[in-house]
Amino acid sequence: MEKGKQTRRPHVLVFPYPTQGHINPMLQFAKCLTRELLSVTFVTSTFVTQSLRNTSSAKPLLLQSIRFETISDGFDNGRSRKDSIAFYLEKFKITGQVALTELIARLVAEGYPVNCIVYDPLLPWIADVSENLEIPSAAFFTQSCAVFALYFRYHEGSLSICDEKAETMEVPGLPMLGLQDIPSFLAPSNPYPAHLDLLLSQFSNLDKAQYLFVNSFYELEEEAIVSLMGRWPIKTIGPMVPSAFTDTMDPSDRSFGLSLWEEEECLVWLDTKPIGSVVYVSFGSLVGLDETTMSEIAWGLLQNQKPFLWVVRPPGVPQGYMGNELPVGFVDEVKGRGLVVEWCPQLEVLSHQSVGCFVTHCGWNSTLEGLSLGVPLVAIPQWTDQLTNAKYVEDVWRVGLRARVNDMGFVSRGELERCIREIMDGDRGVEIKKNAAKWKILAMMAREISGTSHRNIEDFVGELLHT
Numbered sequence: 001m002e003k004g005k006q007t008r009r010p011h012v013l014v015f016p017y018p019t020q021g022h023i024n025p026m027l028q029f030a031k032c033l034t035r036e037l038l039s040v041t042f043v044t045s046t047f048v049t050q051s052l053r054n055t056s057s058a059k060p061l062l063l064q065s066i067r068f069e070t071i072s073d074g075f076d077n078g079r080s081r082k083d084s085i086a087f088y089l090e091k092f093k094i095t096g097q098v099a100l101t102e103l104i105a106r107l108v109a110e111g112y113p114v115n116c117i118v119y120d121p122l123l124p125w126i127a128d129v130s131e132n133l134e135i136p137s138a139a140f141f142t143q144s145c146a147v148f149a150l151y152f153r154y155h156e157g158s159l160s161i162c163d164e165k166a167e168t169m170e171v172p173g174l175p176m177l178g179l180q181d182i183p184s185f186l187a188p189s190n191p192y193p194a195h196l197d198l199l200l201s202q203f204s205n206l207d208k209a210q211y212l213f214v215n216s217f218y219e220l221e222e223e224a225i226v227s228l229m230g231r232w233p234i235k236t237i238g239p240m241v242p243s244a245f246t247d248t249m250d251p252s253d254r255s256f257g258l259s260l261w262e263e264e265e266c267l268v269w270l271d272t273k274p275i276g277s278v279v280y281v282s283f284g285s286l287v288g289l290d291e292t293t294m295s296e297i298a299w300g301l302l303q304n305q306k307p308f309l310w311v312v313r314p315p316g317v318p319q320g321y322m323g324n325e326l327p328v329g330f331v332d333e334v335k336g337r338g339l340v341v342e343w344c345p346q347l348e349v350l351s352h353q354s355v356g357c358f359v360t361h362c363g364w365n366s367t368l369e370g371l372s373l374g375v376p377l378v379a380i381p382q383w384t385d386q387l388t389n390a391k392y393v394e395d396v397w398r399v400g401l402r403a404r405v406n407d408m409g410f411v412s413r414g415e416l417e418r419c420i421r422e423i424m425d426g427d428r429g430v431e432i433k434k435n436a437a438k439w440k441i442l443a444m445m446a447r448e449i450s451g452t453s454h455r456n457i458e459d460f461v462g463e464l465l466h467t
Contacts, residue, residue: 010115010464011039013104014140017120018045018073020285021365022142024256025215025240026120027066029140031253032237034065036461041107041114042066043100045073045092063253071099086194093125100129115464118213121202131208136467138211138460139202143364145214145221145236146174146392147183147385149228154186155203161186173227181391184383195384206232211460215240215368217446217453220397220439235456239368239443245347246372247447247454255345266309266344267352273307276356279420280349280375282311283361287382291325293410297359297380298330300416301338306356306424308338309349350375357423358400359416362389374440376400376432378419380411399436401428 012033016026023044030040049070074091075083104114114135119126121139130137141148153159153171161169161182168176179187185196206212215238218225228234239246243253270278279301283289289297301308312326331340346366349355350373359378360366367389370377377400379390394402401419403411423429446453 009037009039010461010467011041011107011112012116012118012464013041013043013107013114014118015043015100015120015123015126016140017122017142018048021363022120022122023048024365025142025238026118026140027063027256028240028242029118029213029215029237030066031063031243031250032240032457033461035243035249036457038461038464039112040066041069041112043069043071043103046070046076047073047078069103071096071103084194085198089198092123096123097125097129100126101133104129104133104135115467116211118211121206121209122198124201124204124206127205127208136210137208138213139206139209141202141212141214143215143385144389144392145216145224145228145234147364147388148214148234149173149224150182150186150388151199152203152228152232155200159186161188173224175391175396177388177391181387183385183388211235213237213456213460215364217443217451219442219446219452220371235460236446237453237456239372239447239453241369241372241443242347245351246444247449247451248444255347266339266341267348269339270309270349270352270354273354275353276424277307278352278354279304279306279308279357279359279424280355281308281359282344282346282366283380283382284363284366285313287361287363288313289382294325295327296410296413297416298327300413300420302330302334303413304417304420305337306420307354308334309344309355310338310340311344311346312340312342314342347373357420359420362386362393364389367393368443371397371399371436371439372443374436376423376429376436378403378416378423380416397435397439399432399439401432 014026014030016022027042030042033040072095074095075088079088107114116136116138117126117130118138118140121141127137150159150171159171168178171177184190185192185199190196212232212234214234214236216236217238218236225234225236242255243250281301301310326340347369350358350369355375357378358370358375359380360370362379362381363386377393379393379400379402381387381390390402393400401423403415403419406412423432445451448454
């Protein structure tokens with residue numbers, strides 16, 4: 001090194017798909033990189049930035065170290081319900097390619113050149129920008145390795161799903177699957193072809209990425225990972241859950257840090273409930289439940305007689321999503337025993353000693369959070385990857401039960417009540433709770449120093465430091 005020359009930390013730009021479920025794990029990864037003494041810039045769309053809220057009054061020190069930048073996705077005032085996903089993505093691509101190139105040029109002019117772009121492969125054009133600017137890129141998958149495998153096999157043509165009546169299918173590295181276990185977009189009757197196109201587009205130029213990260217951990221999906229390693233250099237770096245709940249390296253890191261939702265205070269209410277007595281219910285940030293499903297869940301919780309905390313987004317939130325109408329009079333009828341809120345700090349809730357069961361849609365983030373905090377799950381998957389996650393919850397990891405739909409296509413109140421009762425009071429629940437505790441320990445070990453995920457992060461950082 002020349003005398004007097006200043007060393008500069010490698011600079012990583014992190015760019016998620018602009019929804020809460022993609023922002024959370026990639027922001028957590030950004031915090032991990034900051035802990036490893038890298039400089040990090042986190043990029044979101046203008047509309048999302050305007051909507052984000054800081055979810056902690058005491059912001060973690062690592063979050064304060066991240067630089068936040070905004071670019072336009074072409075919809076700075078939000079999308080209209082009339083805008084198709086294909087129209088949104090095409091406009092985002094056209095607008096985003098120019099905006100990202102200009103942002104990187106500005107960072108260079110400020111003496112802050114980018115050494116690597118970590119991007120969400122739902123936005124594959126970012127890899128093209130990275131290649132054009134001769135910047136290494138890393139794809140960050142926010143779904144499980146099993147789901148990655150299913151979409152990849154379908155994309156390459158080795159997985160064909162053309163028969164609605166097929167009982168089972170074999171996929172390398174995965175358990176035997178039925179049609180009810182694969183992502184709904186792969187089903188022959190999929191009514192959302194544009195969503196399938198979006199997911200398959202992840203592989204359109206994936207070979208351009210120098211790194212491939214998955215928000216999972218090796219011990220959780222070893223067989224799926226091994227089956228893919230001959231084709232893709234997969235590195236697990238999860239679970240991407242705040243440090244206070246996993247590796248404990250930063251006790252102040254108790255939330256992801258940014259949210260599109262206003263959280264309500266419910267921890268005081270949980271403090272009044274006995275240990276392991278509360279049923280926590282949440283279906284994530286995107287799923288809107290129809291009237292029948294809402295009614296069955298509501299009365300199933302009522303007849304179960306357990307105290308419960310239920311997160312119910314208002315109808316029409318987020319923009320354009322409908323459903324989630326509670327039965328008339330329900331809130332008054334359960335007052336005292338049940339608490340209904342619009343949003344809550346899920347990690348704090350799942351780690352609370354009064355919570356004994358998590359009724360979930362099995363989105364990947366919620367599934368990982370439940371596993372990481374050792375909470376037994378009742379799976380009520382709705383669509384997309386949630387069906388595959390639910391299969392693993394019940395039959396592979398054995399940390400919960402999957403509620404069965406009836407002949408009319410919905411989970412009845414009796415079925416929900418049965419699953420909750422079995423987990424919280426039944427013989428099968430004893431084994432489920434033991435398995436949940438085991439996976440909690442394994443998740444922590446993966447993220448701790450010398451753990452599989454921690455080593456993969458350190459290897460990535462080491463390569464950046466020596467280039």
